[in-house]
Amino acid sequence: MALRARTRPSRLLVASLAVMGLVAASCGASDDADEPATTGTTVSGDLVVFAAASLTDAFSELGDAFAAANPDASVTFNFAASSALVAQIIEGAPADVYASADLTNMARLTDAGASAGEPVVFANNLSEIVVAPGNPLGIAGVEDLANGDLIVVVCAPEVPCGTYASQIFDSAGVDAAVDSYEENVRAVLTKVTLGEADAGIVYATDVIAAGDEADGVEIPADLDVVAEYPIAVTADAPNPDAAQAFIDVVLGAEGQAVLASHGFGAP
Amino acid sequence: MTDTTAPTRAAVGRNRRVGRERLPWPALVLAGCAIAFFALPFIGLLWRAPWGQAGDVLASRTVRDALWLSLRTSLASTAAAVVFGVPLAWLLARVAFPGRGFVRALATLSMVLPPVVGGVALFASFGRRGLFGQYLDEWFGLRLPFTTAGVVVAQTFVAMPFLVLTVEAALRQLDHRIEDAARTLGASRWYVFSRVTLPTIRPALIAGAVLAWARALGEFGATITFAGNFPGRTQTMPLATYLALETDPDEALMIALVLIAVSFAVLIGLRDRWLGGDRPITESPR
Numbered sequence: 001m002a003l004r005a006r007t008r009p010s011r012l013l014v015a016s017l018a019v020m021g022l023v024a025a026s027c028g029a030s031d032d033a034d035e036p037a038t039t040g041t042t043v044s045g046d047l048v049v050f051a052a053a054s055l056t057d058a059f060s061e062l063g064d065a066f067a068a069a070n071p072d073a074s075v076t077f078n079f080a081a082s083s084a085l086v087a088q089i090i091e092g093a094p095a096d097v098y099a100s101a102d103l104t105n106m107a108r109l110t111d112a113g114a115s116a117g118e119p120v121v122f123a124n125n126l127s128e129i130v131v132a133p134g135n136p137l138g139i140a141g142v143e144d145l146a147n148g149d150l151i152v153v154v155c156a157p158e159v160p161c162g163t164y165a166s167q168i169f170d171s172a173g174v175d176a177a178v179d180s181y182e183e184n185v186r187a188v189l190t191k192v193t194l195g196e197a198d199a200g201i202v203y204a205t206d207v208i209a210a211g212d213e214a215d216g217v218e219i220p221a222d223l224d225v226v227a228e229y230p231i232a233v234t235a236d237a238p239n240p241d242a243a244q245a246f247i248d249v250v251l252g253a254e255g256q257a258v259l260a261s262h263g264f265g266a267p
Numbered sequence: 268m269t270d271t272t273a274p275t276r277a278a279v280g281r282n283r284r285v286g287r288e289r290l291p292w293p294a295l296v297l298a299g300c301a302i303a304f305f306a307l308p309f310i311g312l313l314w315r316a317p318w319g320q321a322g323d324v325l326a327s328r329t330v331r332d333a334l335w336l337s338l339r340t341s342l343a344s345t346a347a348a349v350v351f352g353v354p355l356a357w358l359l360a361r362v363a364f365p366g367r368g369f370v371r372a373l374a375t376l377s378m379v380l381p382p383v384v385g386g387v388a389l390f391a392s393f394g395r396r397g398l399f400g401q402y403l404d405e406w407f408g409l410r411l412p413f414t415t416a417g418v419v420v421a422q423t424f425v426a427m428p429f430l431v432l433t434v435e436a437a438l439r440q441l442d443h444r445i446e447d448a449a450r451t452l453g454a455s456r457w458y459v460f461s462r463v464t465l466p467t468i469r470p471a472l473i474a475g476a477v478l479a480w481a482r483a484l485g486e487f488g489a490t491i492t493f494a495g496n497f498p499g500r501t502q503t504m505p506l507a508t509y510l511a512l513e514t515d516p517d518e519a520l521m522i523a524l525v526l527i528a529v530s531f532a533v534l535i536g537l538r539d540r541w542l543g544g545d546r547p548i549t550e551s552p553r
Contacts, residue, residue: 153495
């Protein structure tokens with residue numbers, strides 16, 4: 001009994017030493033990374049990417065391509081509201097890469113000293129009204145969302161897509177009859193594809209991602225807001241080499257083609 | 268165990284026995300660890316909290332709306348859990364019917380279900396396009412998603428098992444002879460249930476109701492999924508805290524503290540008044 005009690009902490013000690021060793025090794029690696037740009041060589045280890053919920057499909061595809069090009073690396077994604085993710089990173093979540101759906105939340109990261117280097121805008125996006133397939137209620141534009149009989153869901157004002165939605169309502173002079181302020185853009189989309197909501201404001205890319213389950217109604221260009229997507233390596237990235245390699249893929253020809261196929265605009 | 272200790276406890280008097288007992292020191296150390304484990308997160312919150320903002324947060328309309336909504340909905344869910352949960356517990360404890368094990372597992376399923384999944388399940392059943400929800404909408408024009416009633420449904424769904432399990436355990440331990448005696452003296456089934464059974468399991472009933480209430484008050488996942496988030500209508504305190512955390516962590520901490528203070532006050536009040544753990548179960552509280 002006593003023996004067992006003694007072996008457990010020592011195992012723990014070994015494990016924590018191993019972790020410390022890994023951290024030290026990766027810190028050492030980051031010092032070397034400033035030297036020549038390692039194009040063509042592969043990276044290894046675990047890579048954790050925190051990305052805006054609207055990037056779910058495009059980044060998952062990019063992640064597969066990245067893993068194929070770097071067989072020794074494994075990519076894990078955390079898709080959620082940009083604002084939730086930046087709060088997690090500032091609280092010390094172990095992310096290597098942060099991709100936001102707006103500049104405001106990226107600024108929160110850089111202001112907190114939690115980014116390594118300057119963020120780069122890699123894509124942009126537009127907002128659209130998402131409706132049931134075939135638009136059975138004939139929703140034609142933003143002004144229809146003032147109809148109290150419709151169930152309208154948008155993102156919460158704390159989340160980028162919610163900020164864009166309220167800007168669109170403001171510039172259209174529409175007092176939208178909102179039934180729920182959702183925690184992220186995919187929650188808005190889900191509520192419409194489930195048929196629980198009649199209309200919502202999401203990104204144009206989300207309408208494409210929904211496929212047959214939803215249709216989009218475009219918002220006129222003079223009302224719409226262009227969402228800019230910046231990406232950066234985090235200051236405490238456990239694997240900064242892989243992080244930079246991933247960002248290079250996103251900015252490169254292949255990444256941009258994947259993003260375009262999901263409906264994102266080039267920066 | 269209960270058979271031998273219960274008379275002793277009654278003889279010693281309530282709330283005294285535990286104080287005199289000497290625990291072996293390893294148990295004391297482990298209990299100390301448990302206390303620290305529970306206390307540290309709250310101490311951390313108190314340490315992090317921006318006390319200068321306390322006034323602003325308490326005065327904010329969002330927080331007052333959310334607190335009021337949380338109190339109303341959690342009490343309504345607790346009431347619903349008692350009204351439906353006690354008969355269910357009674358059925359599970361007393362009536363041997365085929366599939367009882369299945370029903371018991373079903374009644375506790377929402378405890379192990381991730382709350383967000385619970386919310387999706389509620390959509391599939393009570394949503395506008397759900398199995399039953401479509402008829403509620405068609406026949407009565409009743410819609411649960413995105414309404415305060417939907418918040419109560421979501422909270423009841425996750426909170427009721429706590430009441431059912433607690434009350435069922437008490438009913439199983441209950442000495443049948445008391446009820447049999449009442450029956451032989453000519454009391455009707457309902458009279459025995461309401462005048463003998465219920466008063467006897469009262470501490471367990473209150474404990475179960477408190478657990479259910481606490482769970483309902485803290486409910487987040489099923490609520491935000493099924494009822495959405497609208498200030499004053501479906502935005503409860505946990506939802507307000509979560510969204511505030513995304514933009515203003517300081518405000519979120521203060522909102523969380525308000526919720527904790529209210530819950531803690533209620534739990535302490537109830538525990539001292541109703542739930543003296545070693546009190547003989549037949550004694551009526553005062």
